[in-house]
Amino acid sequence: MMEEKTADIHKPDSGSGKDHNTKKKDKKGGARRELLDALEVIVLAALLAFFVNTFLIANSRVPSESMETTIMTGDRVIGSRLSYKFFGDPQRGDVIIFRWPDNEKILFVKRIIGVPGDTVTIRGGHVYLNGSDTPLEEPYIKEPMVPEPEMTFTVPEGAYFCMGDNRNQSMDARYWKNTYVYRNKIIAKVLFRYWKGFKWIR
Numbered sequence: 001m002m003e004e005k006t007a008d009i010h011k012p013d014s015g016s017g018k019d020h021n022t023k024k025k026d027k028k029g030g031a032r033r034e035l036l037d038a039l040e041v042i043v044l045a046a047l048l049a050f051f052v053n054t055f056l057i058a059n060s061r062v063p064s065e066s067m068e069t070t071i072m073t074g075d076r077v078i079g080s081r082l083s084y085k086f087f088g089d090p091q092r093g094d095v096i097i098f099r100w101p102d103n104e105k106i107l108f109v110k111r112i113i114g115v116p117g118d119t120v121t122i123r124g125g126h127v128y129l130n131g132s133d134t135p136l137e138e139p140y141i142k143e144p145m146v147p148e149p150e151m152t153f154t155v156p157e158g159a160y161f162c163m164g165d166n167r168n169q170s171m172d173a174r175y176w177k178n179t180y181v182y183r184n185k186i187i188a189k190v191l192f193r194y195w196k197g198f199k200w201i202r
Helices: 002-056
Strands: 057-061 076-080 095-099 107-114 119-123 126-129 151-154 159-163 186-194
Touching: 076 095, 095 159, 107 119
Parallel strands: none
Antiparallel strands: 057 076, 076 186, 095 107, 095 186, 107 159, 119 126, 119 151
16 A cells, blocks of 8 residues: 555655646747747847948048037938939939049048039139139038138039038048049938037938
8 A cells, every 4th residue: 555655745746846847948949939039139220230231321430620500519410322322313402422533442521612614713712613603502511611722623524512510620632632522422311410400401
């Protein structure tokens, strides 16, 4: 009788051990599944960010005061990579992100002043286009330009003449060794700035 009772006592224990092991396996399997799901989300997010940043938008920081007060020192800007691929050519007045002609590893942000075929004359602290006697209206500049010796630039086909909005503190096309920004070096049209303050760019 004692042997039978002992056998009866140990049978449920043996079964309970199996259930315990199964639960452990289930927990491990669940944790592994959660980890894989999390990794999948991270990978998909990374791929989406790569796609957006490579084909749709450009995100750039402006480290200098050359575009004030349109873009403040330290602001970040978002630009559309699609604007000039599907919605027309760059226009005079557009603010763009491009590869600096003197060192294409460096990205610049400036405003287009001259488009292909334009003659840009800088005289007496004003910009004149195509022989006009009336200066270009530039409500976006921070302050009047300090007069410099007269400069004239004729923009070649497929290229653009760019200047900063803070003319007196801008290292722009007036002073570059390679004066013009060619269409294939333009990365994006700037849409808005953010960081120290949000502002649509026009």
